[in-house]
Amino acid sequence: MSGSLPIRRKSSLVGVADPTDHGRERSWCRGYTHVVVATNDLRPADSSTVLERARGLLGSSVFDDSALRRWLRALPSVDEVGADAQARAATALSVRGRSEELALELAISMVDLTTLEGCDTPSAVRSLCAKARFPGHPDDPDSNEVPCPPVAAVCVYHDMVPTAVRALAGSQVKIASVSAAFPSGRAALHVKLADVECAVNAGADEIDMVIDRGALLSGRYAQVFEEILAVRAVCDRGAADGERKGAVHLKVILETGELGSYDDIRRAAWLSMLAGADFVKTSTGKISPAATPSSTLLLCQAVRDWHALTGQVIGVKPAGGIRTAKQAIGYLVLVREILGDAWLTPDRFRFGASGLLDDILLRRKRIGPGPHIPERHVPSTT
């Protein structure tokens, strides 16, 4: 089961319907065939399978706060000083030359281009989607004519999903919607589920839900579990309807900055994976601290250990506070060190960011291969 790899090949995109400007997209994405990852057979098919697996893992006949607490407390503890040192050491490794070029391309293909402002308008979202499809514009004289893959997804509020769907029609860029009373997570359950249902019905491919940190910090683990499970059920229902090609993937946002300790981050991650998450995500990006190398390290370790325990592959997404290409490469190194090359694919790792893309493109221009086009516009000779 190989991961999804951007590989330079002659063939163009495979299996995508042909809308108006697909030809243009094809010329830019020529050479990138995303090898489709084999379906993760160990992903529980629906929420009842998730619940059954959870009961099996807990091994207790009663599935309540105490049982979950005992299970979560049995996880190994985390030494903060050691974890910080480990995260720092991983980001100190050197990625230069050809490796840096490949890493930057990979990073672009892993970005979830995000806009989550109160003042988002349809036209702002449309610009975002255009950028998501063609990060390096072909007519841009500064772009060095280096082919650039599209980003992995756009991330918007659920009422902007219809706009995004129209703007991204025919593209392979996914649409992720933040949901479940993002970013605070403070709302009644039926309101959160309605939120998710709206997003799914409007055409979102991925749901980024927040957990209820208040419930988590007050020990109501069963409530957190049930909420994630309920959202997962909505996603599964939405996937079953209509002409959707694949599952609606669920990312669970832990909001690591609010959790208080590294031990709690680890427990939150495990609880989310137990409850059916497909991705664990560090933060909403709305508070500080957002994503840090240490919190990402913890999530990577949780995902690695979950895979060893159940065989299921779960993805990791740090979001917020990642602004420079250098930081992004540091995160890729971290993933590689903890999880290995298999996780270096957009199906298993994403960056939640907005300004990061520009910095990566800038860096690519500086180090990139090919002729460096001078600042003044040189008309194309083809």
Next chain:
Amino acid sequence: MTFLGYEPDVESRTAAMLREEYGIFIDGRFVSGSQDRSVTVLEPSTSDPLARVSVASAEDVERAISSADQARRTSWGRLAGKERTKYLLRLSDLLQNRSRELSALQAMESGRPIKMSRGTDLPLAVASLFHHAGWADKLEWAGAGTDPRPVGVVAQFPSHEHPVPSLVRAVAPALAAGNSVVLFPGETVPLSALVFAEICHESGLPPGTVNVLPAPPELATEVAQHPGVDKITFTGDLRRCRMMAESVAGRRAVLDLEVTGGGTAVLFDDAPVDQAIEGIVRGVFLDRGPTTCPLSRLLVQETASRETIERLRERIGRLRIDDPLDMNTDVGPLRTRSLLDKYTELVRSGEAEGAVRWTASGALPGRGYWYSPTLFTEVAPVHRIARQAGSLPILSISTFRTPQEAVDEVNRSSHRGTAVIWTSKGSKALWMSNRIQADTIWVNSTNIIDPAMCPGTSVSTDLDVPASLRSILDYLRETGR
């Protein structure tokens, strides 16, 4: 995509500013030895010659000691404390300016990865000088009475494993207290010490305050018996320390011994596993210093032993063994051919005695003193690898069942330099550290060293040396004695 590996980030060899010939530093000048003998320093990563260094003879030692005595009586010893502070601050500044050169040089001559040299060793050396500069004018509060005096002429034999931090951490308190120093770096790693001598010269230290003489090991006992030496600090293995103690017996010189050996890590089943694995691998293979007792033994609680050993194997298998000048390298070569021979022999003996060996796979460069990281499981306390690994990077793993067993096992070993306790339960950590007899005990960390921390002389049951924490106090004597 794969990264195609991490691009080598190799420090240029010219950063070390290597010369072909190095003289010895006596009385403020670089001279060649009186017998015109010189030795070739080899580079551990290739076993190729690096430079030629003059070797001191007995006459040179005589001259150095008398020059140091002169400096103590007339120039350096006459300075007020705050003047000495200024010199030491200047030294730390100059050392910082040249730290890139020194870290490259240290990496080349000792095989210590430059990640450690540049990241830990040189900053620690600079910080030590800075810290002890602060002591120079506050000696009345060091604990040696209200009018303490320097001991006199101090002969120092620092550790060979990590030349720069060892020598600086020896020289700094000696100078701060007003002593003059005759430094004897190892014959195999003298270059960084000689560059340090240049720095001393540049800082304007009066001639004779610091003398640097790479000397053959035989000279140590002669120095010990020299009447002009007031204090000797010596770091070495048990056999050499015993020889020094015998040489000094009955003489007026004060002897400070630091016995090199192996430290023990104790891992409980409630330890923070991920960080513990990293810390242990770091302590044994990556960062073997600047403590003189790097980790070599692991006592793991039996309930956690299987998982811990699996994870250790996985982590050790990912270590990068490469050119010590490459910033990505984790593990470099051993320092000398004889160390490599000792290593090979010890590994063989470990297998012969019945322990189970696991070695990281991977090809090694043909030339140079390279080794593959090895760990042994099912090690009994009587095995040689449990007792004698000492300064060699071999991890031997034994199990224990209860905390008391672990305490007994650590205390039973004849060498009790450092111990590391891995547990997330605070009360257990405190309980253990109250009962373990070791100089330095780390809890949930490895090799975190602060310049204010005093390197301890290691407690050893085989050698009757009073344990003392080497600090500024050791370089002072109360007036009237």
